[in-house]
Amino acid sequence: MAEWEQATWVVRAGLPDAEPGTPYLPGPVFAAPYHAPGDPTQSRYTYGRFDNPTWTAYESALASLEGGPCVLFPSGMAATHGDAILRAIDAAEAPVAMVWLESPTNPQLDVCDIAAIAAHAHARGALVVVDNTTATPLLQQPLSLGADVCVVSDTKAMTGHADLLLGHAAARDAGHAEMLRTWRTRLGVIPGPMEAWLAHRSLGTLHVRLMQQCRSAQIIAEYLAERAERGSSIRNVRYPGLPGDRSHPLAVKQMSQFGAVISFEVPDAAAAARFFAASRLVYEATSFGGLHTSAERRARWGGDAVSAGFIRLSVGLEDVNDLVRDLAQALDAI
Ligand SMILES: *Cc1c(COP(=O)(O)O)cnc(C)c1O
Numbered sequence: 001m002a003e004w005e006q007a008t009w010v011v012r013a014g015l016p017d018a019e020p021g022t023p024y025l026p027g028p029v030f031a032a033p034y035h036a037p038g039d040p041t042q043s044r045y046t047y048g049r050f051d052n053p054t055w056t057a058y059e060s061a062l063a064s065l066e067g068g069p070c071v072l073f074p075s076g077m078a079a080t081h082g083d084a085i086l087r088a089i090d091a092a093e094a095p096v097a098m099v100w101l102e103s104p105t106n107p108q109l110d111v112c113d114i115a116a117i118a119a120h121a122h123a124r125g126a127l128v129v130v131d132n133t134t135a136t137p138l139l140q141q142p143l144s145l146g147a148d149v150c151v152v153s154d155t156k157a158m159t160g161h162a163d164l165l166l167g168h169a170a171a172r173d174a175g176h177a178e179m180l181r182t183w184r185t186r187l188g189v190i191p192g193p194m195e196a197w198l199a200h201r202s203l204g205t206l207h208v209r210l211m212q213q214c215r216s217a218q219i220i221a222e223y224l225a226e227r228a229e230r231g232s233s234i235r236n237v238r239y240p241g242l243p244g245d246r247s248h249p250l251a252v253k254q255m256s257q258f259g260a261v262i263s264f265e266v267p268d269a270a271a272a273a274r275f276f277a278a279s280r281l282v283y284e285a286t287s288f289g290g291l292h293t294s295a296e297r298r299a300r301w302g303g304d305a306v307s308a309g310f311i312r313l314s315v316g317l318e319d320v321n322d323l324v325r326d327l328a329q330a331l332d333a334i
Pocket of ligand 1: 102133134155
């Protein structure tokens with residue numbers, strides 16, 4: 001990130017030099033085989049499962065944000081499974097092979113001390129992987145905090161338009177990135193060029209989107225916390241940006257801003273249903289980080305250890321006063 005601020009990088013990262021008559025961001029390259037006569041090592045691109053110029057452009061943009069080489073995957077889960085192979089290859093001798101953490105956690109928004117955990121893990125010979133999806137590299141830089149690998153679901157805030165799935169892994173060690181690349185090629189766990197191009201296009205607005213979402217989320221979290229204090233319909237409002245939140249001191253230490261996601265609890269599933277029925281601006285949907293405000297009652301999936309009325313709210317780009325008014329009337333309705 002030398003020389004330029006993040007706001008500049010997201011707009012310019014990965015773009016080709018300004019050649020007369022060419023677009024700023026070249027369109028997606030759709031190719032299975034590429035022309036590759038003679039010695040195949042003489043062609044930068046030979047076959048679509050190995051590499052693609054549209055991936056290359058987005059991966060190089062991501063690398064400049066993450067501070068390490070990046071490998072793109074067709075989803076966050078694919079990036080996660082790619083990293084799991086490093087456990088077997090790299091840390092076979094260590095008693096603990098890999099420490100995997102997420103911060104802030106989805107959906108409860110607890111914050112882990114990445115630098116401290118990395119130091120402990122490294123002392124025991126373990127690799128450290130951080131799932132940085134809720135923060136993105138703009139708000140938190142796991143590699144510079146000591147993580148070996150950082151994984152992100154680009155499906156969420158990175159792309160932010162609720163129109164694609166994608167993921168990436170960034171590694172501090174170029175050898176690790178190469179292992180992930182090889183795994184991707186062997187298994188054919190490859191992203192589509194159209195998705196990679198849409199992601200690169202969306203990256204240009206990541207900084208303005210996220211900064212606005214963080215500002216609005218702070219205002220909304222404060223409103224909800226004040227409501228919870230009055231005992232008005234909700235309790236346990238969690239947002240790392242709230243000064244009273246148990247995650248706040250650590251979040252201040254390792255994050256530049258506190259993200260778009262807030263959680264809170266309403267009394268039960270029926271109250272949550274009344275909340276969603278009454279809201280006009282909160283889409284009831286899974287996922288988070290996008291430009292449309294959305295929320296869901298997490299217990300409806302059955303997987304998370306949360307109460308029946310636990311709601312994860314993702315703050316979008318709508319006017320914050322409209323959002324507060326809508327949330328207020330929807331919470332009054334429960
Ligand atoms: C969504 C998500 C994933 C999975 O990403 P997909 O793109 O849906 O495969 C992984 N980790 C976190 C924290 C997520 O929110």
